[in-house]
Amino acid sequence: MKLSIIGGTGPQGKGLALRFAKVGFEVALGSRDEARAVEVANSLSSDNPNLVGQITGLSNSQAIAFAEKFVIFSVPWKGHNDTLNEVKEMLADKILVDIVVPLEDGNPKKVSMPPEGSATEAAQALLGPKIPVIGALHNVSANTLNHLEKKINCDILVCGNNLDARLETIELLKKLEVQAYNAGDASSARCLEAITPILIRINASKAVPFSHAGIKIWPPEE
Numbered sequence: 001m002k003l004s005i006i007g008g009t010g011p012q013g014k015g016l017a018l019r020f021a022k023v024g025f026e027v028a029l030g031s032r033d034e035a036r037a038v039e040v041a042n043s044l045s046s047d048n049p050n051l052v053g054q055i056t057g058l059s060n061s062q063a064i065a066f067a068e069k070f071v072i073f074s075v076p077w078k079g080h081n082d083t084l085n086e087v088k089e090m091l092a093d094k095i096l097v098d099i100v101v102p103l104e105d106g107n108p109k110k111v112s113m114p115p116e117g118s119a120t121e122a123a124q125a126l127l128g129p130k131i132p133v134i135g136a137l138h139n140v141s142a143n144t145l146n147h148l149e150k151k152i153n154c155d156i157l158v159c160g161n162n163l164d165a166r167l168e169t170i171e172l173l174k175k176l177e178v179q180a181y182n183a184g185d186a187s188s189a190r191c192l193e194a195i196t197p198i199l200i201r202i203n204a205s206k207a208v209p210f211s212h213a214g215i216k217i218w219p220p221e222e
Contacts, residue, residue: 003172004028004063006083007075009040012099015145016072016137018044019176021053022148028056030063032083037063048148064090070172072137073098073123078105080119084126091131095165097172098123099137101196109201111194120189124161132165134158135189136173136180138196141203141212154214156180159188181217 003020005013008029017027021044031037037057044055056066064071064087071094075083080100100119104110116122120135127133136158144150156173158180160166166182173180183192195215203211 002026002068003070004030004067005072006030006060009036011142013074015142017055021051021055023175024052026053028058028063028066030060034059060087071096077102088127096133098133098135101138101193109197111197118189118193121186124186132162134160134165134169138192139214143212152178155217157183157192159183161186
């Protein structure tokens with residue numbers, strides 16, 4: 001399968017490109033700066049010669065056209081709406097997986113939620129109901145994603161207003177050998193996105209003996 005990552009030259013985007021290419025996906029990194037996308041894609045490929053799938057660098061429009069169905073959206077929050085406005089006409093028949101967290105400018109330990117309630121809801125409002133927006137992957141450490149020798153150490157909570165798209169996204173993410181859960185409609189993103197600065201705060205604390213932690217759903221012991 002072919003998928004694209006818009007904002008793919010950032011830490012989260014690069015890490016997800018590696019993870020999907022590792023399990024055989026063809027991945028396009030999209031960027032406003034096509035030359036930068038090509039440079040990053042070539043670097044990821046040369047540094048990881050055992051990838052099963054290929055990583056390619058393209059412009060945003062080319063990357064969206066490349067994707068069969070899934071477009072992962074991984075731009076900085078400050079460019080979230082502007083970038084969506086630039087590409088929204090190209091997203092027909094795609095599922096947009098929005099992983100963006102509206103972190104407060106200059107303070108990654110706090111969120112600054114938009115009027116819609118979350119980045120996921122802002123994207124859905126901007127794109128309209130015909131393009132399904134799914135919120136996911138908010139709480140996965142970029143450091144973990146970029147080190148393929150490490151297992152992804154958390155579960156993925158998936159939300160969005162379109163149930164079919166939500167379930168398809170869950171199946172997509174399971175290919176990364178993670179457990180993904182249906183977290184309900186898009187309003188759940190208000191909670192999921194707000195967890196990220198809490199994790200950043202915990203992982204940066206000298207009071208805990210670890211970093212790059214995520215969240216895990218544990219069943220009750222029998």
